[in-house]
Amino acid sequence: MKKIFFLFLTVLVSVQALHAQGSMRDKLRDKLRIFYVVNANLPSSAAGNVVQLNTTEIHGGICNGAMFSNANTVGFVLLVKGLLCDGANGGDANMQAWAGRIISIRNDIVNVYLVDDITNPITNWTVADANYGSCQQATSNWAWPCAFNYASNPSTDPSAPTVRGFAGQLCIGAYYCARYGVRGARTSALTSEKKATFLHELTHTQDNSSGREHLFWIGPTWYGYGADGTHYWTEIFPNYARAYQEALANMPAIGYDHGFRTMAYDIFKQQGHFLIELPPNPAGTGEIWFVNELRSKGVREVRTIPVGTSTYYEFRYQDLPPKYIVQNECVLGMILYQCRLHMDRDPFWAAINSGNGQLFRVSSWPVAIMFRELCRSGLTPGRSESTLLTSVAGGNEKHLFPLALADYFTNFRSTTKAQFGDIFENGSILQNYIDAYWINRETVRTAAGTTRDEASLTRIKRALNF
Numbered sequence: 414m415k416k417i418f419f420l421f422l423t424v425l426v427s428v429q430a431l432h433a434q435g436s437m438r439d440k441l442r443d444k445l446r447i448f449y450v451v452n453a454n455l456p457s458s459a460a461g462n463v464v465q466l467n468t469t470e471i472h473g474g475i476c477n478g479a480m481f482s483n484a485n486t487v488g489f490v491l492l493v494k495g496l497l498c499d500g501a502n503g504g505d506a507n508m509q510a511w512a513g514r515i516i517s518i519r520n521d522i523v524n525v526y527l528v529d530d531i532t533n534p535i536t537n538w539t540v541a542d543a544n545y546g547s548c549q550q551a552t553s554n555w556a557w558p559c560a561f562n563y564a565s566n567p568s569t570d571p572s573a574p575t576v577r578g579f580a581g582q583l584c585i586g587a588y589y590c591a592r593y594g595v596r597g598a599r600t601s602a603l604t605s606e607k608k609a610t611f612l613h614e615l616t617h618t619q620d621n622s623s624g625r626e627h628l629f630w631i632g633p634t635w636y637g638y639g640a641d642g643t644h645y646w647t648e649i650f651p652n653y654a655r656a657y658q659e660a661l662a663n664m665p666a667i668g669y670d671h672g673f674r675t676m677a678y679d680i681f682k683q684q685g686h687f688l689i690e691l692p693p694n695p696a697g698t699g700e701i702w703f704v705n706e707l708r709s710k711g712v713r714e715v716r717t718i719p720v721g722t723s724t725y726y727e728f729r730y731q732d733l734p735p736k737y738i739v740q741n742e743c744v745l746g747m748i749l750y751q752c753r754l755h756m757d758r759d760p761f762w763a764a765i766n767s768g769n770g771q772l773f774r775v776s777s778w779p780v781a782i783m784f785r786e787l788c789r790s791g792l793t794p795g796r797s798e799s800t801l802l803t804s805v806a807g808g809n810e811k812h813l814f815p816l817a818l819a820d821y822f823t824n825f826r827s828t829t830k831a832q833f834g835d836i837f838e839n840g841s842i843l844q845n846y847i848d849a850y851w852i853n854r855e856t857v858r859t860a861a862g863t864t865r866d867e868a869s870l871t872r873i874k875r876a877l878n879f
C-alpha cells in the first residue's frame with residue numbers, strides 16, 4: 414500500500430515537472446530568435462552569412478543545417494538543444510526553467526547571435542559589433558559573451574521605435590563555448606559554467622534599469638568599470654547601478670550553476686578580500702573616486718596589487734561599510750538568489766517583473782525598488798503595508814526576509830537604521846519595511862548566530878516564522 418502511494422506521488426511530481434518544462438520550452442521556442450553567423454567579419458547582408466535557426470524544428474528534435482555538421486560549433490549545438498529540446502534529445506530542463514523565467518520578465522523576442530569565431534576569427538570588430546553585437550575578449554580575435562537591452566539603450570539604437578516587441582540581443586561565440594573555461598581546465602564541453610554565462614547574458618536582455626553611464630565619463634574615457642574597462646568577480650563597483658545590473662544577471666547564474674554558487678558564497682563565508690580599482694589621477698569628485706572618500710573615513714586597504722593592466726586596492730570584507738559591500742555583484746547577486754531560493758517562486762518572479770517595469774527609461778534607484786518589490790512579494794495574503802509595524806506574536810514576517818539577507822550578508826554591521834537604509838541607496842523608498850525590520854532586527858541577528866553557513870538562513874526564516 415505504501416509503495417503504491419509512493420509511486421502515485423512520483424507520477425504526480427513528474428507530470429508537474431513535465432508540464433513546467435513543456436511550457437517554458439515552448440516559450441523559448443517562441444521568444445528566442447537564434448541566428449548562426451558563419452563569419453562575423455562580414456555584414457549580415459552578405460549572402461548566406463546569417464542563418465536563422467528553425468526553433469520549431471529543433472523543439473521537435475529535428476536538427477538540420479550547416480551549424481549542426483560544423484565540428485567547430487558543437488558547443489552551439491549543445492546550447493540550442495539544451496534550450497529547446499526535450500530531455501530525450503539533449504534538452505536541459507533546469508536551464509529551460511531558468512531561461513523561461515528570465516525571458517518572461519519582458520515576454521518579448523530576444524535575438525541570439527551565435528558567431529563561429531573559431532573557423533573565422535574576428536578581425537573586423539566594427540562589423541562584428543554593428544551587425545551581431547559581438548564584444549572583443551581583451552585583444553583577442555574571439556567574442557566574449559555579451560548582451561544588451563534595446564529599451565534601455567534608445568540613444569545607441571536609432572531604430573528604437575521599430576524594436577518594439579523585442580527585448581534585446583545577446584552574442585556568444587564558438588570559441589567561448591568550445592575552448593574556454595573560467596574554472597579549472599579549459600574544456601570543449603559545454604559546462605554548466607558556460608550555460609550559466611548564457612543565462613547571465615540573457616538576463617541583461619531583460620533589464621530595464623539605467624547603468625547611469627553619464628556619471629562615468631571624463632572626456633572621451635568611460636570609467637564605469639574603472640580605468641581598465643573590465644570588472645572582476647570580487648570587485649566593488651564604483652557604479653552602484655552597474656553593480657545592480659550584474660547582480661541581477663548573476664542571480665540565475667548562481668542558481669543554475671553550483672560552482673558559481675559556491676564561489677559567490679565563499680566570498681562571504683571566508684570573509685575574503687574585495688578589489689577596488691585605483692581611480693584616475695588627479696582626484697575629482699563623484700562616484701568614480703568613491704574609494705578616496707572611503708579611505709578618508711579611515712577605512713584602509715590591506716595592500717595595493719597589480720591586476721591586469723591596472724592597480725587595485727584590496728580591502729577586507731569585514732572592514733567595508735555595508736553600503737559598499739553590496740556594490741559587489743556577487744554579494745548582491747547572492748542576496749537576490751537567496752530570496753529566490755527561500756521565498757515563493759511565482760511571487761518572486763512577479764516582484765522582479767514589477768521592479769523591472771518601474772525602471773523602464775528612468776534613472777532611478779534599482780536596488781531600493783527591487784527590494785521593496787521583493788518585500789511586498791512576501792506579504793501574506795490579506796496583510797496590508799499599513800500594518801507592517803503591528804507584528805503579531807508568531808506572525809509570518811516573510812516580507813522582512815530580503816532585508817534580513819541584506820543585513821546578514823553585510824555582517825549585521827549597520828549600527829543605525831539610517832545606515833542600514835543606505836545599503837539600498839535610497840532607503841526612503843522602502844522605509845516602512847525598514848522600520849518594521851529594525852524592530853525585528855535583534856531577533857534576526859540572534860537567530861543567525863555566528864556561523865556563516867547556509868543553515869543560518871534557515872534559522873533566520875524560522876525567526877521570521879515562515
Ligand SMILES: [Zn+2]
Nearest residue numbers: 613617659662
Ligand atoms: Zn554581465
